[in-house]
Amino acid sequence: MNSSSVESVSFGPFCLFPRARVLNKSGVPVALGSRALDILIALVERAGEVVSQRELMSRAWRGLVVESGNVRVQMTQLRRCLGDGEQGVRYIANLPGQGYSFVAPVRFAVSNAQHRRLAEMCSRNRRIIQAGQVAAALAGERR
DSSP states (O other): OOOOGGEEEEEEEEETTTTTTTEEEETTTOOOHHHHHHHHHHHHHHHTSEEEEEEEEHHHHTTTTOOOHHHHHHHHHHHHHHHGGGGGGGEEEEEEETEEEEEEOEEEEEEEHHHHHHHHHHHHHHHHHHHHHHHHHHHHHOO
């Protein structure tokens, strides 16, 4: 899901506000560097999918050439802030040679404006389906 359409993303005790670039834990802001936050947003946007190191580097270091060690350093900081691995809780999985994946269940909350657009889209689709059912019923009557 695109972070521009998402108001917040919840996972475990955390709530991420991608547009505001804020991460809260149980309502308290978490101190997280901008690159670690870029990586977290990229992973959460594609939760359950593998995101390559190259893609993470391009998101966190736009236009700069960096080594893969930089991703590992930021990933270590991110995992430490999330408490990843503590008490059996896992948020981020490393897939050697492939990249990283956000593996925790997430809940996306969209803005009111986005919610209205989705509702309108569903309403339009419902009307189309109903019109199709009416047309099919009329076609059946003609036979």
